[in-house]
Amino acid sequence: MDPLAEAVVRGADPAELEKTDTPTEYTAAHVRAEDVDMFDGVVDKDVRKSLRVGKVPLPELAPDEVLVAVMASAINYNTVWSAIFEPLPTFRFLERHARRGGWEERHNQPYHVLGSDAAGVVVRTGAGVRNWKVGDHVVASTVYADGEEPATQADGMLGATQRAWGFETNFGGLAHYTVLRSSQLLRKPAHLSWEEAAVNPLCAGTAYRMLVSDRGARIKQGDVVLIWGASGGLGAYATQMVRNGGGISVGVVGSGRKAEAARALGCDVVIDREEAGLITRPDASPDQVLATGKRLGKIIRKEVGEDPSVVFEHVGQSTFGVSVFVAARGGTVITCGSSTGYHHQFDNRYLWMNLKRIIGSHGANLQEQWETNRLLDMGRIVPALTDLYRLEEVGEAARLVQRNGHIGKVGVLGLAPEPGLGITDPERRARFGEERITTMRSFATRG
Template sequence: MQKILDAILAGDLASLGTLPVPESYRGVTVRADEVEMFAGRAHADKDPRESLHVDEVPTPELGPGEALVAVMASAINYNTVWTSIFEPMDTFGFLRRYGRTSPLAKRHDQPYHVVGSDLAGVVLRTGPGVNAWQAGDEVVAHCLNVELEHPDGHNDTMLDPEQRIWGFETNFGGLAELALVKSNQLMPKPAHLSWEEAACPGLVNSTAYRQLVSRNGAGMKQGDTVLIWGASGGLGSYATQFALNGGATPVCVVSSPQKAEICRKMGAELIIDRNAEGYRFWKDENTQDPKEWKRFGARIRELTGGDDPDIVFEHPGKETFGASVYVARKGGTIVTCASTSGFMHQYDNRYLWMNLKNIVGSHFANYREAWEANRLIAKGKIHPTLSGVYPLEQTGQAAYDVHRNAHQGKVGVLCLAPEEGLGVRNPELREQHLPAINRFRGV
């Protein structure tokens, strides 16, 4: 592994195809024999630092249409938090089901799960049938793993019945020294970014692009008012940038003055600090408070000059969904991609059907959407939201921070990269955008 790293650091990428691939590598794992370790604990008390391990694991066999990537950096997503606390279920069921689909997929069914759904790195090997990529290519990866053997996937690959999220529903993910991906997950690494900066947008940037911009999501247009929950977080920070970049007006919902200031740095002007203003959408565990929905809607109109949101960018789920349905304008869209506060949503259907509102489910992105989202990063139109970086050995702490919502934007992880700041190939473009690249750092 050291020879591979030395070649990458020296810029001798052409030699990577001739260097031997290690028989094993270090990866961040959860273990099948520990899935009950948090039994009886409350959600908030489940600690990723206890369940995430850095283990030496065998290098998987490389199959047709696949690539083996030397991972310089990765990042934490909420799916890694879910995996680490075994909620809402352990991920070994995903691996077992995938393993039954083919002899080659059987590789993924292991008593360990190498996690992680982001990476920036360098291609080491490609399998039969791969022509677009070769050893030495600097890449990032999106997390759509799809078989494309069913007609349903050929209009939108996210509808393929064998669509999975790499590193969550498959093994050999990106929080590791090596990663196994399908070649159609690969995209060019933005040349003006360091490894850790390039690694952090992948999942959330692509998800936000489909959810907000794509015709498969909300189809945002110029002039739209967009309510964005968690606007300084991993997803919301990209949604805020897409809204501003696309001529829409974001209304950013945050939970602290520090997060409000980050939104202002991105260029947003309409901001609601939900904690400071005391919104409590639930009276108790089972009862929502419509008066709070109305107070929240009035606050939005106060900020916008009377406009209700054309689009509500939803991902908290249970805690906020009733309010989201209420505040969307007549004929507006509530687009949801997650449920970090709970999966069972409740809302008053009168406000949906009588006002002809739409609820749209959005899940990650197809290859085209991910490519377009990455292209905006590469052009310096959208910027990374990296706030902090951990070494691979402290991935558990990084996931713990995300679990507690103690982070801003994205949290990165150095895998093979020995330090931050490496991998920049276009310093001129970087210099033009350095304040935007760094605006989340250290917050």
């Protein structure tokens, strides 16, 4: 561990952090450009073979950027996509980003440091940073947006140069240090540990925009919301937001253990897709999709009395046709991803003749992310953290997500030497309740 990292870990004050030399290289989880063809013709693209942990050069800061010592991070599905080089190698994203010139040219490297979640300590600030200082405890928003782009002033997600940090940009959060624009920073909730704070931003912010924001479904009291994967990273936050908003959540999960987790988060109706005989495969025939939709719709109407007004979609090819079918007349299917495939098929009659809507959603702008962080800070949302790995185990952590063996969010310790550190407001934590904050930890897959 370099001297600056050591100072951060032992809680040195800002003055000491500023005086301590910045390292020239740092430890990071990354993929290499030379490996992009390693899985050609391979059926099981095992991310443990492509994800590497080692030293990479520390980049120079742009005037609007900060250097954060990463205490903890998390695995997201984009980590898996990056590590299997699909649907295309992320080095193409880095090349495109670098074509903007200037400081963006730094991102085009023969290595890609991954990770779209992080919590840590600001250790350096660029000359143009105004609202943040060395020593601040922060969490990272995943959106890398250009504030000088006109569309960004309306919605940070609409800018043509908006990027997913740690996926479409380099120097992500699965490392001992990360580089962030100052417009990505939020105050870390003081009652949460580093790992509890790190796992939230990407998935919680995405769920907020999808369900609560005026750019999403805008759920209201009494709305029936169907949540695919209600115990997963996205689903765990969606379930809580539906509950908070007075809606009725109907979660679909893949096992009895995942059903327990969804119920623990307050999901009103939980459906085990295997027990219910729901066929959700990418290669399902139109007749199978229709039969599955009818079966699922019947279960939902029996449990809550009506069809879902909102369907929370991120599974994609395996479920999308069913989602369009089961949504209520005038209802909304909102989608942010396609983990089982991007080529969706659905019977359009059920969409147009029943006046349904499909809304595409991606990430969260800074205001939406701030609102989400506020809910966490108030204890209205709890972290979805279950499993926790060390940075050197990042391959195993990503493999767990790749195989869909996880529940909730999988955290990764960076510089934090052990779990449970970083809590600076224990009184608030006690008020919210240790058992509630750690609701999902009992669903870890390993001891």
